Amino acid sequence: xxxxxxxxxxxxxxxxxxxxxxxxxxxxxxxxxxxxxxxxxxxxxxxxxxxxxxxxxxxxxxxxxxxxxxxxxxxxxxxxxxxxxxxxxxxxxxxxxxxxxxxxxxxxxxxxxxxxxxxxxxxxxxxxxxxxxxxxxxxxxxxxxxxxxxxxxxxxxxxxxxxxxxxxxxxxxxxxxxxxxxxxxxxxxxxxxxxxxxxxxxxxxxxxxxxxxxxxxxxxxxxxxxxxxxxxxxxxxxxxxxxxxxxxxxxxxxxxxxxxxxxxxxxxxxxxxxxxxxxxxxxxxxxxxxxxxxxxxxxxxxxxxxxxxxxxxxxxxx
Amino acid sequence: xxxxxxxxxxxxxxxxxxxxxxxxxxxxxxxxxxxxxxxxxxxxxxxxxxxxxxxxxxxxxxxxxxxxxxxxxxxxxxxxxxxxxxxxxxxxxxxxxxxxxxxxxxxxxxxxxxxxxxxxxxxxxxxxxxxxxxxxxxxxxxxxxxxxxxxxxxxxxxxxxxxxxxxxxxxxxxxxxxxxxxxxxxxxxxxxxxxxxxxxxxxxxxxxxxxxxxxxxxxxxxxxxxxxxxxxxxxxx
Numbered sequence: 361x362x363x364x365x366x367x368x369x370x371x372x373x374x375x376x377x378x379x380x381x382x383x384x385x386x387x388x389x390x391x392x393x394x395x396x397x398x399x400x401x402x403x404x405x406x407x408x409x410x411x412x413x414x415x416x417x418x419x420x421x422x423x424x425x426x427x428x429x430x431x432x433x434x435x436x437x438x439x440x441x442x443x444x445x446x447x448x449x450x451x452x453x454x455x456x457x458x459x460x461x462x463x464x465x466x467x468x469x470x471x472x473x474x475x476x477x478x479x480x481x482x483x484x485x486x487x488x489x490x491x492x493x494x495x496x497x498x499x500x501x502x503x504x505x506x507x508x509x510x511x512x513x514x515x516x517x518x519x520x521x522x523x524x525x526x527x528x529x530x531x532x533x534x535x536x537x538x539x540x541x542x543x544x545x546x547x548x549x550x551x552x553x554x555x556x557x558x559x560x561x562x563x564x565x566x567x568x569x570x571x572x573x574x575x576x577x578x579x580x581x582x583x584x585x586x587x588x589x590x591x592x593x594x595x596x597x598x599x600x601x602x603x604x605x606x607x608x609x610x611x612x613x614x615x616x617x618x619x620x621x622x623x624x625x626x627x628x629x630x631x632x633x634x635x636x637x638x639x640x641x642x643x644x645x646x647x648x649x650x651x652x653x654x655x656x657x658x659x660x661x662x663x664x665x666x667x668x669x670x671x672x673x674x675x676x677x678x
Numbered sequence: 679x680x681x682x683x684x685x686x687x688x689x690x691x692x693x694x695x696x697x698x699x700x701x702x703x704x705x706x707x708x709x710x711x712x713x714x715x716x717x718x719x720x721x722x723x724x725x726x727x728x729x730x731x732x733x734x735x736x737x738x739x740x741x742x743x744x745x746x747x748x749x750x751x752x753x754x755x756x757x758x759x760x761x762x763x764x765x766x767x768x769x770x771x772x773x774x775x776x777x778x779x780x781x782x783x784x785x786x787x788x789x790x791x792x793x794x795x796x797x798x799x800x801x802x803x804x805x806x807x808x809x810x811x812x813x814x815x816x817x818x819x820x821x822x823x824x825x826x827x828x829x830x831x832x833x834x835x836x837x838x839x840x841x842x843x844x845x846x847x848x849x850x851x852x853x854x855x856x857x858x859x860x861x862x863x864x865x866x867x868x869x870x871x872x873x874x875x876x877x878x879x880x881x882x883x884x885x886x887x888x889x890x891x892x893x894x895x896x897x898x899x900x901x902x903x904x905x906x907x908x909x910x911x912x913x914x915x
C-alpha cells in the first residue's frame with residue numbers, strides 16, 4: 361500500500377479515500393457520474409452505489425491507477441465502474457483490488473464496462489490479491505469501436521475461497537483485443553468465463569489463459585470465440601496441476617458464422633514435466649525450488665509498471 | 679586412493695524394469711580427463727544420468743563414491759553441491775525462465791563467456807540452436823564451480839568451428855583449473871581437441887575396454903566396429 365496515495369481512484373471498503381485528477385481525464389465515483397452526466401445512465405443498469413467512472417479525453421503519458429481494498433471484516437462491495445476512452449486517445453490503467461488482511465470474509469463483487477472509441481488504445485493491468493475467506497466475482501464488458509486496440513492482463517497469485525470472472529468483449533471493424541489471464545489457485549474454486557465476439561471485418565481477438573492448480577483447487581475455464589464477421593481469433597488455455605486433490609476443466613469453444621473468419625484454439629492440462637524437474641535438480645535446485653521456478657516461468661513474469669520513469673512492483677499497491 | 683574423485687563399484691541399474699547397466703566399475707582421479715565411447719543404446723547416457731542421481735533409474739546393486747563418500751542414495755541436488763555436474767545432451771526447454779534467472783539462483787561464481795551474453799535474457803533452451811544449447815550448458819556447469827563434469831555427447835550437432843570453440847572453453851574454464859572431465863561421446867570428434875588420459879568403451883551396459891591411447895581405440899572401432907571390442911576385454915577391470 362506504499363504507493364496508493366498517488367492512485368487516481370482509491371477506495372477502502374465503501375469509502376472513497378482519494379481521487380487524483382489529471383488534465384483531460386475525469387475521475388468520479390460512479391454515483392456522481394450518474395448524477396452529473398445523464399448519458400452515463402445508459403451504461404449502468406441501475407444507479408450505482410460505489411465504484412468509479414473514468415473518462416479519458418486526451419492522451420495521458422503516465423498510467424492511471426485505481427485501488428480498491430477491503431480492510432474490515434464482512435464488507436460486501438458491489439462496484440459498478442465505467443471507463444470511456446475517447447477517439448484517438450492512448451492510455452494505460454493499472455487496477456488493483458485486494459484484501460488487506462487474509463481473514464476478513466470480504467465479498468468483492470464488481471461490474472465494469474469499458475468502451476474504447478474509434479482508434480483509441482488501452483492497456484490494462486489488473487491485479488488481485490485475496491485472503492482465503494474472501495469471495496470475489498467480477499464481470500467485465502468491453503466494447504471496442506473501429507480500429508481500437510486493447511491489451512488486458514489479469515493476474516491473481518493469491519486467490520480467494522471463490523473467484524468468478526466473466527469477460528465479454530465485442531470487437532468492431534479492424535479492432536483488436538489481447539487478453540492474458542494468469543491465476544495461481546491454492547485451496548479454492550476458480551470459475552473463468554471468457555467470450556470474445558468478432559463483429560467487424562479484420563477484427564482480431566486473442567485470449568491466453570494460464571492457470572496453476574495447487575492443493576485442493578478446482579478450476580473451470582470456459583473460453584469462447586465467436587466470429588460473426590471475417591476476423592481472426594485464437595484461444596489458448598494452458599493449465600498445470602501440482603496436487604492430486606486439485607482439478608482443472610478447460611472448455612474452449614469456437615463458433616464461426618462467417619466463412620472468411622479464422623478461429624483456432626490450443627488447450628493443455630497436465631503435470632510438471634519430470635524431465636524439466638530433473639534438469640533443474642541437476643543444477644543443484646531442490647525439488648521444491650525447481651517446481652517454484654517452473655511454475656513462475658509458466659505463469660510468466662509480471663510486466664514492470666512504470667510510473668514517472670520508476671519501475672514499481674504491483675505488491676506496493678496491495 | 680586419496681586422489682580418486684569418483685569411484686563406481688559393480689553398479690547395476692534398472693530403468694523401466696529393464697537392466698541397463700550391468701556391473702560397471704569405473705573411477706576417475708582429480709584433474710583427470712577420461713572418455714567413454716560406445717554405440718547407441720549401450721548405456722552411456724544412463725551412466726551419465728545415474729552419476730548425477732536421476733530418480734528414474736534404480737540402482738539395484740553396487741555403489742557410487744565421491745571423494746570417498748557413498749553417494750549412491752543422494753538426491754541430485756546434494757551431488758551437485760558436492761561438486762558433480764552434468765552437461766546434458768538434449769536439455770529441455772524451461773518456458774518463461776530466463777537463463778540469467780537460473781544462473782542467479784545457482785551460481786557460485788560469475789563467468790564471462792563472450793558467446794553466452796546474448797543467451798542470458800532468453801528463455802532456457804527455447805529456440806536455441808544446437809551450438810547455443812551447448813554454450814548455455816557450459817555456462818551453467820562452470821558457474822557451479824564443479825569438481826567433475828560429465829559431458830553427454832558434447833560434440834553432437836556441432837560443426838567443426840563450433841566444436842573447436844567449445845573445446846577451447848572447456849580447456850580454459852575447466853581442464854586448466856584441474857576439474858576432472860568425463861567425455862561421453864558417440865562420434866569421438868571432441869577427443870581430437872581434448873585428449874583423454876583414459877578411454878573406456880561401453881557395450882551393452884558394461885565397460886569392456888580401458889585404453890590409454892584413444893587413437894588406438896578409434897582405429898580399431900573405425901576398422902572393425904564396436905564388435906571387435908567385445909573380443910578385446912583385457913583391460914576392462
